[in-house]
Amino acid sequence: xxxxxxxxxxxxxxxxxxxxxxxxxxxxxxxxxxxxxxxxxxxxxxxxxxxxxxxxxxxxxxxxxxxxxxxxxxxxxxxxxxxxxxxxxxxxxxxxxxxxxxxxxxxxxxxxxxxxxxxxxxxxxxxxxxxxxxxxxxxxxxxxxxxxxxxxxxxxxxxxxxxxxxxxxxxxxxxxxxxxxxxxxxxxxxxxxxxxxxxxxxxxxxxxxxxxxxxxxxxxxxxxxxxxxxxxxxxxxxxxxxxxxxxxxxxxxxxxxxxxxxxxxxxxxxxxxxxxxxxxxxxxxxxxxxxxxxxxxxxxxxxxxxxxxxxxxxxxxxxxxxxxxxxxxxxxxxxxxxxxxxxxxxxxxxxxxxxxxxxxxxxxxxxxxxxxxxxxxxxxxxxxxxxxxxxxxxxxxxxxxxxxxxxxxxxxxxxxxxxxxxxxxxxxxxxxxxxxxxxxxxxxxxxxxxxxxxxxxxxxxxxxxxxxxxxxxxxxxxxxxxxxxxxxxxxxxxxxxxxxxxxxxxxxxxxxxxxxxxxxxxxxxxxxxxxxxx
Amino acid sequence: xxxxxxxxxxxxxxxxxxxxxxxxxxxxxxxxxxxxxxxxxxxxxxxxxxxxxxxxxxxxxxxxxxxxxxxxxxxxxxxxxxxxxxxxxxxxxxxxxxxxxxxxxxxxxxxxxxxxxxxxxxxxxxxxxxxxxxxxxxxxxxxxxxxxxxxxxxxxxxxxxxxxxxxxxxxxxxxxxxxxxxxxxxxxxxxxxxx
Numbered sequence: 001x002x003x004x005x006x007x008x009x010x011x012x013x014x015x016x017x018x019x020x021x022x023x024x025x026x027x028x029x030x031x032x033x034x035x036x037x038x039x040x041x042x043x044x045x046x047x048x049x050x051x052x053x054x055x056x057x058x059x060x061x062x063x064x065x066x067x068x069x070x071x072x073x074x075x076x077x078x079x080x081x082x083x084x085x086x087x088x089x090x091x092x093x094x095x096x097x098x099x100x101x102x103x104x105x106x107x108x109x110x111x112x113x114x115x116x117x118x119x120x121x122x123x124x125x126x127x128x129x130x131x132x133x134x135x136x137x138x139x140x141x142x143x144x145x146x147x148x149x150x151x152x153x154x155x156x157x158x159x160x161x162x163x164x165x166x167x168x169x170x171x172x173x174x175x176x177x178x179x180x181x182x183x184x185x186x187x188x189x190x191x192x193x194x195x196x197x198x199x200x201x202x203x204x205x206x207x208x209x210x211x212x213x214x215x216x217x218x219x220x221x222x223x224x225x226x227x228x229x230x231x232x233x234x235x236x237x238x239x240x241x242x243x244x245x246x247x248x249x250x251x252x253x254x255x256x257x258x259x260x261x262x263x264x265x266x267x268x269x270x271x272x273x274x275x276x277x278x279x280x281x282x283x284x285x286x287x288x289x290x291x292x293x294x295x296x297x298x299x300x301x302x303x304x305x306x307x308x309x310x311x312x313x314x315x316x317x318x319x320x321x322x323x324x325x326x327x328x329x330x331x332x333x334x335x336x337x338x339x340x341x342x343x344x345x346x347x348x349x350x351x352x353x354x355x356x357x358x359x360x361x362x363x364x365x366x367x368x369x370x371x372x373x374x375x376x377x378x379x380x381x382x383x384x385x386x387x388x389x390x391x392x393x394x395x396x397x398x399x400x401x402x403x404x405x406x407x408x409x410x411x412x413x414x415x416x417x418x419x420x421x422x423x424x425x426x427x428x429x430x431x432x433x434x435x436x437x438x439x440x441x442x443x444x445x446x447x448x449x450x451x452x453x454x455x456x457x458x459x460x461x462x463x464x465x466x467x468x469x470x471x472x473x474x475x476x477x478x479x480x481x482x483x484x485x486x487x488x489x490x491x492x493x494x495x496x497x498x499x500x501x502x503x504x505x506x507x508x509x510x511x512x513x514x515x516x517x518x519x520x521x522x523x524x525x526x527x528x529x530x531x532x533x534x
Numbered sequence: 535x536x537x538x539x540x541x542x543x544x545x546x547x548x549x550x551x552x553x554x555x556x557x558x559x560x561x562x563x564x565x566x567x568x569x570x571x572x573x574x575x576x577x578x579x580x581x582x583x584x585x586x587x588x589x590x591x592x593x594x595x596x597x598x599x600x601x602x603x604x605x606x607x608x609x610x611x612x613x614x615x616x617x618x619x620x621x622x623x624x625x626x627x628x629x630x631x632x633x634x635x636x637x638x639x640x641x642x643x644x645x646x647x648x649x650x651x652x653x654x655x656x657x658x659x660x661x662x663x664x665x666x667x668x669x670x671x672x673x674x675x676x677x678x679x680x681x682x683x684x685x686x687x688x689x690x691x692x693x694x695x696x697x698x699x700x701x702x703x704x705x706x707x708x709x710x711x712x713x714x715x716x717x718x719x720x721x722x723x724x725x726x727x728x729x
Contacts, residue, residue, distance in 0.1 A: 006557055006567065115572065172570040172585075172596035175561065245596070252595035325599040338623045339601030343615040345650045347640045349544065351580035385578065 007176045009169040010035035012140045013107055015176070016147025018045050021183035023074035023102070024052030026062035028432060029461035030081030031116040032170035033109035037079050038464075049185060055458075057467045058403070058432040059084035063091040063106070070095075070104040070160075071197060073189035075151050082110040082123050083402065087433070089126075095160045096130040097199050097207050101191040103151030104160040109170045112291050112322035116460075118383070118402065120320060122291035123164045127268050131215040134162045134268040135227065136244035140174040142266070146227065148183070157214065157221070158193075166290045167322065169245050215269060223271035228264060230274050232281070235259040239282035241275065241299075243289040249328040250288060270295055279307045286331060287311035290323050352388060358519035359386040361491035362424075362453050363396040365499035370420070374507060378418050382406035382425035382434075385460045385521075386453050389424070397424065404433025411437070411446040420507045423450040428458040431468035435475060438514070442480035447510045449503070453491075455521035463524040476514045485513045492519065536589035537689040538598040540617045543609035544635045545582045551702075552607060552680050553586050559690050559698035560588045570596040579637055581613055588689055607683050609676065610635045611647050611659070618654070627686045628657045629725070631679060633664075658682055658725050665720050674717030681721025685729055692722060 007015065014036045017025070027037040040046050041053045052069070056062035059080045066076035078088070085092065085108050095104065108123035127134035135150050137143040143165070150161040195203045222228060239261045242250045247264045263278045265271070278285065285307055287296040296311040310316040316331045317323065329336065353360050363386075370377040381387060381397035382405060389396040399409060410423035425434050430452050441448055454472055458464040468475055476486050487506060489499045499517075506513035520528075539556070543549040553569055560567045570585040585598045600619050605627045608614035614630035621628065628651065634644060651657050662678040677699065684692045699718060703711045 004561060006561060006569075008571070168570055168596045171572070172568055173557070174568045174593075174596075175566070248594040248596065250594075252599065255591075324597050325595045325602075329599065337599055337601030340618045340621055340623060340654075343618050343650055345642050345646050346612055346616045347638060347642060349579075349581040349613075349638055351545065351578040352637065354578065388578070 005176045005178065006173050007140055007144070008035055008171055008173050009137070009140050009143050009165055010109070010171070011039040012143040012176045013147050013163065013165065014039035014043070015178060016144040017075075017077045017105065017151070018043055018051070019178060019182045020103070020148040020151045021075055021185040022051055022077055023049075023185050024066065024069045025077045025079065026052070026056050026066040027079035028056050028059050028062055028084060029458050029464045030084050030109070031461055032111055032165070032167045033079045033081045033084070033107060034461045034464070035170070036077075036107055045182070055465050055467065059088040060091060063088035063095070066104060067091055067095050067098070070100045070102045071098075071191060073102045074186045075103040077105050077107060079107040080109070081117065082108055082121050083117060083119065084108070085121075085123055085126055087403065092126065092160075093130050094199060096132050096211060097204055098197045099158040099191075099193065100154045100160050101158070101189070102186050103154040105147065105150045105154060105163055106160055107163045107165065110164060110166045110291055112166055115167055118400070120291065122294055123162060124268060124291065124294050127162055128294075131211050132160055132162055133157070133218045133222070134164055136164045136266050136268070137169060138244050138247045138264070138266055140169070140172070140176050142227070143169065144176045144178065146266070149227075153221075157218065159214065159218070164244070166245055219269040219271060222267045222269055223273045225267040227266035228271055228274060230263045230277060231258070231261065233258055233260045233262065236261065236282050237284070239263070239278045239285045241265060241278070241285060241287045241295060243295060246288040246290050246323050246328070249323050249325045252325040253329045253332055253334060265295070270298065275299065282307070284308040284310065286316065288317065288323065288328055288331070350391065352391065353385060354522050356522055357385070358455055358491040358517065358521075359389060359453050360394075361493060361496070361519075362451070362499075362517045363389045363394040365491070365496050366422070366451070366503060367394060367396055368496065369500050369503045369507070370422070373504070374420050376418070377420040377422060378413055379422045379424060380406045380410040380413065382429050384426040384429050385455075386424060386426055403429055404437055407434050407437035407450050408440060410448045410450065411441050411444060414446050414448050415444070419447065421448050423448060424453060425451075426459070427452055427454040427456065427468060427472060428466040430472065431466065431475070435479060438476065438481065438512075439479045441512045446512055449506045449513045449515060451515045451517060454516055454518040456518070457521045457524045459521045459523065463521060463527065472516050472518075476516075481512055481514050485509060485511065486516065487513070488516045488518060490519055491517050535689055536587070536591070536593075537605065537687060538603045539586040539588070539605045539607060539683075540598060540603045540620055541584040541586060541607050542613040542617055543582055544613060544637065545579050547609045547635065548676055549582060549584055549609060551676050552683070553584050555680055555695060555698040555702050556586060556588070556683075556687075556690070558701050559694040562697065563690060563694055565590060565689065566593050568593045568596050581616060583617060605629060605683060605686060607679060609662075609679060611651065612642065615647065615650055621654070626656065628654055629679065629682050629686065630657070630659050631662045631675070632659045633661055658685070658728050660721065660724055660728070662721065665724060666717055669716050669720050671713040671717050674714050677714045677717035678721035681718040681723075682725035684718070684722050685725035
């Protein structure tokens with residue numbers, strides 16, 4: 001390995017985890033987190049050490065697999081995008097109660113400005129909610145260093161550690177210099193506190209009180225952490241609290257050094273002691289944080305305090321969206337750099353389904369049937385490339401909420417009198433969160449047409465393996481869908497007549513129908529062709 | 535000394551191959567570097583950009599401030615114009631391919647794009663696809679554009695970029711390296727002429 005690596009923040013986290021003696025990575029793909037797992041999958045050390053690195057069906061199964069590894073004393077990493085944290089919330093909150101045995105790190109990659117997401121939720125809240133420490137790096141090198149520190153801290157305090165990255169840290173490259181030493185993997189060893197791992201009320205009540213005490217200790221630790229520091233400056237008219245990556249946007253605007261006292265925060269629980277020290281120096285504090293105003297809200301409180309707090313809530317900084325050097329510059333009261341206005345010639349170029357993609361043919365056939373003969377139809381879709389069926393020229397879907405909601409919402413609408421009620425999701429979303437909803441449909445004898453647009457991969461995130469490839473029909477049959485109402489079609493223009501006939505027949509059948517519409521993703525097809533040529 | 539570069543194009547055009555060569559050369563020369571990329575949904579035929587920052591001093595922000603970019607490099611002419619608010623008024627260059635990538639119904643008239651580009655003081659517009667075809671290496675259009683960038687990228691010597699091309703394409707064989715070097719030199723010569 002070269003002395004210097006040019007790594008994405010995601011890759012720096014992955015390398016740091018590998019060098020910290022990782023035994024397993026558990027993840028479901030999701031932008032901007034996907035490259036953590038992909039880096040480990042491709043790394044020779046992972047092969048040499050037999051680091052578990054197979055994609056999980058969803059974030060919940062991932063978190064549970066990692067928790068099992070931690071129980072057995074080994075170091076495990078769980079990776080997901082911010083909304084994946086909702087899917088794994090149950091085991092995540094449970095893991096705070098069991099605590100960690102082997103180091104357990106949960107990498108949550110947030111996507112402020114929603115470059116590739118449906119909301120802007122801030123994963124730091126899980127730390128407060130579950131009483132867990134959160135680490136939030138400000139540079140790629142710090143991400144690498146912090147990964148090891150997070151595993152060590154997790155074992156020292158017996159608690160899972162959340163590592164929060166945001167898009168610009170996850171997907172930006174910089175030079176990372178690794179350590180000379182690479183840690184050994186842990187030996188199999190079981191927890192010192194076996195009662196914690198059985199969360200019966202009798203045990204959980206005891207553990208809850210311990211955890212509340214521990215959480216106070218975590219805050220003490222954060223105040224002593226090398227990742228957090230208070231740096232004085234000559235100008236005491238204002239102080240600044242800069243969290244994670246926002247520290248960079250602050251420093252970008254002061255190439256000669258920040259004139260104001262700065263509290264940089266990269267380890268939580270928020271170290272109140274350090275903020276109190278800062279407040280003793282200045283009358284006013286600007287809080288700069290990427291995501292939701294978690295720290296700012298906490299500092300403001302309800303009753304008047306002696307220190308003026310400014311930040312996102314009073315619109316000194318934009319209330320939503322990711323930060324930028326420009327937004328921070330404005331908040332600091334510095335004049336904007338001279339710049340050209342936006343060009344009026346430029347037209348928006350939104351993302352679109354690839355030319356020749358199977359989802360296109362599926363939506364064309366579906367539209368041909370519904371728009372012509374079933375004007376009351378509603379189409380409930382889901383998270384994936386096929387969500388782009390919302391855009392012109394298809395305008396084919398009515399909803400997209402979260403992973404799996406298509407199949408279940410279609411049922412709720414059907415029970416309410418919607419007909420035809422159509423669900424559309426992809427193969428990977430089906431195995432992630434659609435299967436249980438299909439079982440509900442079978443048990444409820446719902447009058448729905450549930451379509452699986454199967455491109456044999458997890459396409460949106462770049463073509464990762466899909467958990468049910470080759471077994472989609474068998475899964476549907478196993479869940480109780482009648483065999484004659486599991487129909488498979490191939491989405492190609494020449495097949496439109498047949499596709500439309502199948503869709504019509506299944507709409508006219510008043511029970512649970514599954515239509516599997518299968519053709520490989522063009523992107524993975526091209527990649528497979530290249531690999532085969534070599 | 536610093537150079538802030540915005541690489542622009544349409545998802546799938548391969549702007550990152552240019553970034554990879556510049557990055558490799560910059561590392562070799564001991565420069566600091568940060569490169570913010572776009573992944574995920576935005577890649578599917580939509581507009582894509584990457585912020586590439588090079589400096590002799592440590593770099594803080596992964597993002598280039600408005601009015602701060604020294605160069606906009608674009609594989610597509612309308613995409614070059616998308617990022618002009620980031621271009622430095624003082625010394626910013628636009629280096630762009632002139633071949634449009636039309637995948638939207640309301641793509642503007644080429645004459646409007648040309649007229650708009652002409653409003654900026656430092657523009658090098660080259661039909662890199664045509665140049666690549668002319669020198670019989672149609673798949674090296676990106677390296678023609680990189681060559682053109684080299685004409686204004688005074689923080690990196692052209693030879694360092696040539697070494698970067700050799701390193702990046704080495705595993706694809708000598709013929710590919712030579713083709714790409716030829717494309718690079720053609721772009722560099724043409725940009726020097728136009729400058």
